[in-house]
Amino acid sequence: MKKTHDFHWQWLDDDSFAAWIFLTPAAILLGLFVIWPITYLFYLSFTAGSFTSTGTHWVGLKNYWRLLVNADFWQVLFNTIYFTLGSIIPSLVIPLGLAVLLNRSLAFRGVLRSAYFLPSIISLVAAGLGFRWLFQTTGPVNGLLSFLTIPPIPWLGDTFWAMPVLILFSIWKQIGFNMVVFLAGLQAISPSRYEAAELDGANSWQQFRHITIPGLKPTLIFATVTTAIFTLRSFEPVYIITGGGPLNATNLLVYYTYQEAFSQFDFGYAAAVASVLLVVTLLLVYLQLRTWGEE
Incomplete structure (x- = not known):
């Protein structure tokens, strides 16, 4: 005892x-x-009803079955995958290139770094209104096309062009943050490694491939995961710029959940959609960590 x-x-x-x-x-x-x-x-997600006096009741897998047979859900899921993949790759490649350039002794490096980072701190709503004005039928982008004798494009009213506008917005918002992250990672790599590589006769591409990329591996993991989460949770751009249209072409899972919950008041079905989004996010993050992480 x-x-x-x-x-x-x-x-x-x-x-x-x-x-x-x-x-x-x-x-x-x-x-x-x-x-x-x-x-x-x-x-x-296993219930139906509302938060009124009638309350909710158990329906089992009915909401998930509705997802499987609902053509709108599959279109929204495809839109989300298209938007995510189209945003992540440029949002990593472009900032990495900018960070490599700014890491060198360039004039006005501080000013350029601040300019690239500025979109990251602008309100999503304000930026979305700006993009909607730029790409409207009589907006500055079509004005430039007309000046170049190119027929105007109905950017926000065409099922093909509306999604690239959202992807461009997502890339523009993410570039500055990822660039600063990559720049911090580059400055953590010892310059002696590059000096030794130069003595061995390695050119710029070989140094980038065998020193920069391995040295940035933890930074790449962080930037990839945060960018994926940022794109998957995108709600404001859809709400402000396209409203999910035209013909549901830019509707994403987050906005679709909002519509079902607060427009249709179908909270059980909306919860099922949100659960699928959560699983997709966790799966994507797991695959990224599995691909980039340590063995």
Whole structure:
């Protein structure tokens, strides 16, 4: 008995117990604002009804079956995949190239860095209104095309061109943030590695491939994951610029969830859509970490 008692007090005096004491407030907040909402979301996806006096009732997998047979959902899912893939790759390649250039001794490097980062701090709503004005039928973009004797394009009214406008907006918003992240990663690579490579006769491309890319691996993982999450949660651009149109061509899972929940008041079905979005996000992040992460 005495040994058990002594072991108990020994555990209380252990550093891990103090760590748990300090982690408890954060764990409580995490449970209240992350774990519980996700758990309730999954529960809600198996129900139907509303938050009125009638309440909700259990319907099992009915909402998920509706997803499988709903053509609009599959179109929205395809739109989301198209938008995500079209945004992620340029949002990584372009900032990486800019970071490599700015990392060198260029004139006005600080001014250029601030200019590229500026879109990241502009309000999504204000930026969306600006893009809608630029690409409207009588906007400056079509004015430039007319000056070049090119017929105007109905950017926001055409099912083919509307999505590239949203992708361009997403890339424009993400470039500055990723560039600063890559620039910080580049400055963490020791210059002696490049000097040794030059002595061995390595050209610029070989240095970039064998020194820069491996040295930026943790940064690339971070930038890829954050960019993927940013694109998958895009709501404001769709709401402000296209409204999901034309003909549902730019409707994304986040905006589709909003429509079903707060326009149709079909909260169970909206929760099922949000659950699918959560699974897609987790799967995409897992694949990225699996591809870029350590063995």
